[in-house]
Amino acid sequence: MDSLWNELTLAFSRTSMFPFFDIAHYLVSVMALKHQPGAAAMAWKNPLSSWFTAMLHCFGGGILSCVLLAEPPLRFLANNTNILLASSIWYMIFFCPCDLVSQGYSFLPVQLLAAGMKEVTRTWKICTAPKTKIRKGNDKAEEFTFSGAGGSIITNFEQLVKGCWKPEADEWLKMSYPAKVTLLGSVIFTFQQTKHLAISRHNLMFLYTMFLVVTKITMMITETAVMPxxxxxxxxxxxxxxxxxxxxxxxxxxxxxxxxxxxxxxxxxxxxxxxxxxxxxxxxxxx
Incomplete structure (x- = not known):
């Protein structure tokens, strides 16, 4: 039984996020952008601004991580495949004839599947941060948090540029669910990496991901914003x-x-x- 469990968690930890899980992440992020007031009109009036805002939502964690590591913040543009994939999803969501993509996304099973797959990518973003962070010698938990919840954090910068920033809704003053749950995962994975938590990395990845998926799906089904x-x-x-x-x-x-x-x-x-x-x-x- 233990060997079967280890094989399952190891296979899960080696799962590639490209392309299906990345597609789910881009889909949820861009749909959240479209649901903002005036986002659809902005896309028709100024497509370049809408595209850049969508890229901030899709690659916010990577941008903030580069800023903290004193690296070029637009380094994510070097990944041409992911940029083309995210741009294609942005184009289909905003400019698809008869708005078919948004209508298909309106079905609850589709939303649950996409949201669950997006939570899986959150774990992978948290776990891929340590290698670069150890070389730089900075705080590990801080890097984990920005990698896993960069979209919600970078939204403040986006609103500030647009001139519609609301201080009372700042992510640092009123943390959202993604920021809180990512901070929790950052602390847990930091303890595991420093050998203060006696559990293997692949087992922790599996358990933490299941917690994220079950919690997110439960919140969506019950239509409640109460944190777990x-x-x-x-x-x-x-x-x-x-x-x-x-x-x-x-x-x-x-x-x-x-x-x-x-x-x-x-x-x-x-x-x-x-x-x-x-x-x-x-x-x-x-x-």
Whole structure:
């Protein structure tokens, strides 16, 4: 049984992403771009700008990795095959007659299949970063994160160039699901590479990929944006930072009690003085 499992995970770790998994990644990325307001009109009005934006979504992780490694950010253009493949998908999505590609993508099974295959490529992007990173001697987890979630991070730069950047929706201030789940994978694979996690690389790749695929498909079927580890985040937040809120609430309660006691004592004095005056007047009348 163990040998069968090892053979399965090894075969899975040696699976090539080209061309089918790469096609799924480009398809999901460009369709997400098309669903943005005004993206279709932009493609007809300025095709070059639309194409360049699509390439940012498709190759965002590679661009950010090159920037961090002090390499040319447009090095991804050297891969002619992937550029032609991504450009073909962009052209078919935006300029296909009768919008057939978008209509075909609107079926839920197609979306689930494409999204699951895209999550597989996320694992491969995270795992292909260490070799270059070790030579440069920088932080491994940071490189992993940019490689696996570059599209969501580079969107901030794209919006800034277009003049429609919204600071409240910044990826660093409000991390999206891809960024969070990639950061989690980056830490896990970093521990595995530094021998702090006793598990083989191919087994970890298989388990992490299954977690990504199942989680993404579940979120799409249930149509919910709740993160799978939202409960864990809430619990950790209460453990690390909730005690300060409890102390502040206790202080507020004590302050309100003390203020109430102070006002009660101050109001009791005028009542006592008034009663003394009434008694004095009564005694004068009786005399």
């Amino acid at each position: 580890f939202a409960c864990f985040e809430d619990t950790l937040n209460r453990i690390l930072f909730g005690w300060q809120q409890q102390f502040s609430s206790c202080e507020k309660r004590s302050e309100t009690k003390s203020s109430l006691n102070g006002t009660g004592s101050s109001t009791s004095k005028p009542i006592a003085d008034a009663s003394d005056k009434v008694q004095k007047k009564h005694t004068k009348k009786t005399e």
